[in-house]
Amino acid sequence: MTVSDAEWSNTEQKVAQAAFERAYKREIDALMKQVRAQASAIAQLDDMWTLHDFLSARRHDIDGKYDYRYSVLIFVFARLVKEGWLQLDELQGLNADKLTKVAALARM
Amino acid sequence: MTVSDAEWSNTEQKVAQAAFERAYKREIDALMKQVRAQASAIAQLDDMWTLHDFLSARRHDIDGKYDYRYSVLIFVFARLVKEGWLQLDELQGLNADKLTKVAALARM
Numbered sequence: 001m002t003v004s005d006a007e008w009s010n011t012e013q014k015v016a017q018a019a020f021e022r023a024y025k026r027e028i029d030a031l032m033k034q035v036r037a038q039a040s041a042i043a044q045l046d047d048m049w050t051l052h053d054f055l056s057a058r059r060h061d062i063d064g065k066y067d068y069r070y071s072v073l074i075f076v077f078a079r080l081v082k083e084g085w086l087q088l089d090e091l092q093g094l095n096a097d098k099l100t101k102v103a104a105l106a107r108m
Numbered sequence: 109m110t111v112s113d114a115e116w117s118n119t120e121q122k123v124a125q126a127a128f129e130r131a132y133k134r135e136i137d138a139l140m141k142q143v144r145a146q147a148s149a150i151a152q153l154d155d156m157w158t159l160h161d162f163l164s165a166r167r168h169d170i171d172g173k174y175d176y177r178y179s180v181l182i183f184v185f186a187r188l189v190k191e192g193w194l195q196l197d198e199l200q201g202l203n204a205d206k207l208t209k210v211a212a213l214a215r216m
Contacts (some may be wrong), residue, residue: 032150032153032155035150035156048139048140048143051166052163054165055159055163059214
């Protein structure tokens with residue numbers, strides 16, 4: 001069995017969806033906080049374009065990252081764990097094989 | 109004499125440069141104020157991407173608008189007057205022909 005064609009039981013789908021949404025909310029909340037802070041400190045034109053560049057990059061990043069397709073979800077979770085938006089133990093309920101793969105990919 | 113090949117005396121160049129910089133500063137200051145306010149009100153993801161879209165449009169607009177070439181300056185000033193970033197009387201010192209053209213274009 002490869003990573004991408006793993007089957008997801010109903011229970012696993014529920015665990016996955018909840019974890020996905022939790023990570024997403026965390027990252028978005030952190031980003032909004034950062035943008036509010038960065039914007040409040042705008043004092044000159046360059047600061048504004050720096051904020052714009054930052055938003056462009058983050059938007060692209062987030063649009064690509066939060067891809068809820070079961071064929072890529074192991075990779076998505078590994079990245080979220082690696083980046084700190086998700087803890088491995090929040091994926092409890094997935095089968096051992098998936099957890100091992102997420103953990104291994106997250107260490108790469 | 110067409111608009112684009114008008115000669116600019118030294119005095120006119122000084123007047124033009126000062127007016128240009130004044131309008132630019134006004135518009136940038138207003139924009140920074142608006143961005144700070146809009147950013148402080150960010151409550152959800154859509155607000156952030158709305159801010160991003162707004163910054164993208166304004167950056168494109170400003171990059172194109174503030175073009176200090178004497179061949180296009182009459183048009184630049186007309187637009188700045190039309191948009192309220194410059195008053196016609198701040199261009200006093202330009203010759204009558206230029207002032208007439210700016211005023212006429214600004215009414216279009």
